[in-house]
Amino acid sequence: MRQKSSNEKLPAASEKRAGPQGSQTLLRGLDMLDQVVDGPIPLPELSARMGLTRSTTHRLANALIDRGFLVFFPREGYQLGPKLLQLGFLAQSQVDLIQTARPHIESLAMRTEDTVHLGRLDDERALYLDKIPGRRRVEISSRVGDRQPLTSTGLGKALMVDTPPSEWRRLFDTDHASGGVPIDYAVWEERMKSYAAAGRAFDLEENEDQIRCVAAPIRDASNRIVGAISVSSAAQYMDDQRMDALSDDVLATARAISTDLGWQDEKATRK
Amino acid sequence: MRQKSSNEKLPAASEKRAGPQGSQTLLRGLDMLDQVVDGPIPLPELSARMGLTRSTTHRLANALIDRGFLVFFPREGYQLGPKLLQLGFLAQSQVDLIQTARPHIESLAMRTEDTVHLGRLDDERALYLDKIPGRRRVEISSRVGDRQPLTSTGLGKALMVDTPPSEWRRLFDTDHASGGVPIDYAVWEERMKSYAAAGRAFDLEENEDQIRCVAAPIRDASNRIVGAISVSSAAQYMDDQRMDALSDDVLATARAISTDLGWQDEKATRK
């Protein structure tokens, strides 16, 4: 059916992923919402983008309007409706970072065989929310519920990658006020710059001797950092080369969790 | 079709608003989202609530899952999915207070024959965003773009009904620092208390001589005040009795705008 069905003259854009069958109408309606994400769009263009007739487009759009998923401004077009604001807000309260992240960090721990942590910012510290022990017999002293310094843990630095550099010095000084291993700020700053640029952070035995880790931030729909994950292991298993290799996996996992939280890649936003 | 189609034996709960026809599948799918707003719900209960067979419920739910509108946890049930977080966030950026409020305040102005204003908080002042002149020949000096004091305008006080009383004094003093009509704080505070309790505010010729108004706040999906509307008129048309009567209409209009912004009445939330 679709358009002409005969010779598929449409370029490409019209062919969406098919998905399960037996719910064409529902799927078409849901996909219609995606076509409306950037600004008001009039019916003729909407039906063109959907690859449907005006009739069908109009009928589906009306159903969406009836339930508040779309609104229509005459001579302007369709826009996202108030129901989405409602449901978006409710979904927020249902989504739990720990629960959402679980399957992802479990599989990450499985792949890497190392200990994986999940944490978030709490009062300028990194709060550990969840922990999957690795297969290797490595002692990682952190426990769920602990609050560790931001500037000397991988998790903490990952949570900081969006923090403006003007704040760095203050946070660094706060963390190092109570003694601890003395580190030169200039060195730390240089490393932090590269972490911020790469969107992920390392920890090189700064917080705990012989323990290194790779960490990456988790973001929500508004692109704000709401947590971070890290893979930790003994330095003997974590040479520079492996840390580089791990970066991709950790970043990808963090992105997958972010996506489950409503985040979307900017590059993917505009088709 | 539906159930038995024969004699409508079902009690009531299963019969939803029908809406436009020709999109049953889409409407059922959309309505399914409403059944999932409070916590995980397993398939049998979901199908019961929807008044559908397990087969149909399962198929629709799967389509919603495929597009990310739902997520499923085995042995737990269905929950709202990440797509709703995405779309909710995008909808937020599309929804414009002025445009959304327009039809409502136009109709309010029509009914009351008085001047209606729309405004929001801006730097501890009431910023006037829109204005529908009334039919009566009354001069209202305010103009769109003006920023008026919070504590001496109806609009401003409506924006304040959620502000903790501990802040009141400071705001009051700020507004009255630069001279103006001298008002006793004790009197003002007493009135403000009643406004906060009623969820709407009056202005009794405080800001402008001979001008009285009734105002109410507008809220978004998170129940935060994002704006306010007011009906203003000359004191001769605005005796105490009429202000009382207007309160209902102004409140209802403010609620209608709020609803268009994703707000939902707490009382209506739990069915």
Place this chain on the structure above:
DNA sequence: TTTTACTTTCTCATTTTATGGGATAGGATG
């Protein structure tokens, strides 16, 4: 004003698509 060029809405015969009964698979729990 009337005309023109739209965009939006509605109608209805055709047929594709959704439906739900029931059978199957999967997992807990006792």
Place this chain on the structure above:
DNA sequence: CATCCTATCCCATAAAATGAGAAAGTAAAA
């Protein structure tokens, strides 16, 4: 190992969705 409940799959039936085209609105042009 038997039981019980949940989730998934299959398929003939029939109802619901489809789209061509006509009609009704609207805004700008003549």
